[in-house]
Structures are given as structure tokens and as C-alpha cells.
Amino acid sequence: MFDQMLLSIGLIIASLIAGVLVGLIRKQFSDREKKLISMAMTGMVFILIFLMGVKTGLNKSVMEGLGIFGLKALLITLAAIAGSILFAVLFDKLVLRSGSK
Template structure:
């Protein structure tokens, strides 16, 4: 349990640091936005790779993959549909006047 609390704490601190850096930095030029976007994309792919390595090295997960398959599919579909729904809701609530 302590490891989980530490992990979540680090995630929250990282998020807060990123928000603070964005607020302090202010506006970004288009070239800087492209660089940040490319960096984020690379880091997401790295995260997915590392998650795959961790999952593939866990013998309990691999041996029970058939049992976890349907649950994982349902959770994934739910997460994707929820993300899409909240993105649409966010856009309609905060970008009504067309300013993006």
C-alpha cells in the first residue's frame, strides 16, 4: 500500500510541476508547441513499450491471459469511450464560441 501511495504522490507532483511550468512559461511559439507535442508522443510510446515489457515479464499474467482477456477488453473499450465522451463534453462546455 505504501508503494502505491508513493507512486500516486509522484504522479500528482509531476502533474502539478508540469502545470506550474506551463503557467510560468506562458505562451509557446508554434515551433515550441510542435517540439513539445513530438516529445509527448515519444514518451507515450516509451510508456506503452515499458508497460508491455512489464506485462510480458509477469508469469502470472501470461499464464492467465485467457482469463484476463475479456476483462481487459471491456476496461479498454470503457476507457476509450469515456475519454471520447468527456473530450466532447469538455469541448462543448469550454469552446462554445469557437475560440481554440
């Protein structure tokens, strides 16, 4: 199990490095290429979310405690959104607007 996790992390890091290298080598992408890359990324995110849902649905312990997990997840999500909005507003008022004076 640990070996599989290390392999997965290694593949993620290798993929990230490969993407950065392609970006550094190409430097410029046409508008059409940017649109295709964006569409591919969006599609991959949807596939990832779908597969996460399938894996969640197959896990009995998660499905049995879904009510408790769901409430905790909702609270964490709402707190993360509120914190992000608060930080963005504070950053805008304290850093961006003070620097433009």
C-alpha cells in the first residue's frame, strides 16, 4: 500500500514537472491551443470528481456515516468559503488599494 502511494505521488510530481517543462519549452500557445487545453483540463476535473464519487459510493463505512460526514464536510466547506472571501476582501483593502495610492 505504501509503495502504491509513493508511486502515485511520484506520478503526480512527474506529470507536474512534465507540464512545466512543456510550458517552458513552448513559451507561447495559440488561442486555439489554450482553449483546447482549458477544455481538456475541465473534462479531466469532471472525470476526477465522477471517479471520486464512484469510490465514495463503493466504500461502505463512508456510506453508512454519510450523514455525519456530510454535515462536517458542509461546515468545513462553508468555513473555507467564508475564510477565502474574508481574506480576499482584506487583501484588497489592505494591500492592493494601499499600494495604488
